[in-house]
Amino acid sequence: MAEKKPARKVAKKAAVKKPGAANGAAKKAAAPAKTKSSVDLAAVRTEIDGIDRQIEALISERARWAQQVGRAKGKLAAAVDYYRPEREAQVLRQVVDRNDGPLANEVLVRLFREIMSACLAQQEPLRIGFLGPEGTFSQQAVYKHFGHSAKALPLASVEEVFDEVAAGHADFGVVPVENSGQGTIQSTLDMFLSSPLMICGEVELRVHQYLMSRTGNIEDVERVYSHALSLAQCRSWLRQHLAGAEKQAVVSNAEAARRARNADDAAAIAGKNAGHVYGLKVIAGPIEDRPDNTTRFLVIGRELFPPSGHDRTSLLVTVQDQPGALYKVLEPLARHGVSMNRIESRPAHGRLWEYAFFIDVEGHAEEAPLSAALAEMQASGQKVRLLGAYPVAIP
């Protein structure tokens, strides 16, 4: 029997008036209000109420269609089986392409991400492991990528995030891998040397650091807690303003905030969220040395997803210690015109002086030209493991 379509309560073409449109109730609002007298506030609010009604009806209608998609996918075992990162990336790119203001792409992407997150959670929320406790930048990255309808699970370490995803207790994990100023977080990359998990996505997060304490007075600060990477991101600021204070690296920024809560002579460097969770006052911030300070996170999961149209592929190549070995294994990439975004060498866990290369290339492993290059690389006799193919981060 054919499935009944979700009821369509909203007129197909939503007739939304522009502020200042001649026939609108808000016709005096030709430009955003500058003075109280230039705009009929009550009339503008009436317009906004009407638009809100339409938005709400459309969101509900979208949610009903998403239920329909769920039915089309059949009765699947768990939320993770409904999740389609490639489709979400396509939806968000369309949002960006359509946007001609006034809201920034980032803002619209955030709103649509939340709508998709809520639509997906109708079936069941995704469970996402991250480096806890509450308030870390990793938690922010979870919500940026999966929306607030996902269930974020704080875990004690990056190792535990890998373990919980591998055991199926979490659907995905979000782990930091690189900072724009400090480079690669090698301990995260090294996890892939022994873990069978795959990379299913990437998230870029602008990181703003704040110095916070219980008293809110810089004069009280004799000790500063933070994650080693965050201390490094604020090195110049600390040298200028707190040269005499002891700097103590701890496992996460949120842990730093937790410790600072318990001592009047201590402060934490962390995100505002962590300060909020642990009841700290902001002394100064943002205090990162580089204004474009950004951390890249990986989404780790158990499977490979299909292409989204703008993807990146991560490979792990282990080569034997022979002249030209790395050149030979990478040569098909150049011949097939595949761009390499990054290469990182790490000692392989196994033989002495054997190296593992983490390589990011443009494109999806299942699509030309990368698929052909990859087949040749895998036939080269060297160990080439596909770590994942995933949509390029959406700002």
Ligand SMILES: O=C(O)C(=O)C[C@]1(C(=O)O)C=C[C@@H](O)C=C1
């Ligand atoms: O298109 C789908 O496959 C859906 O399940 C719908 C939808 C959405 O809300 O757009 C929801 C969750 C998926 O992760 C991707 C997209």
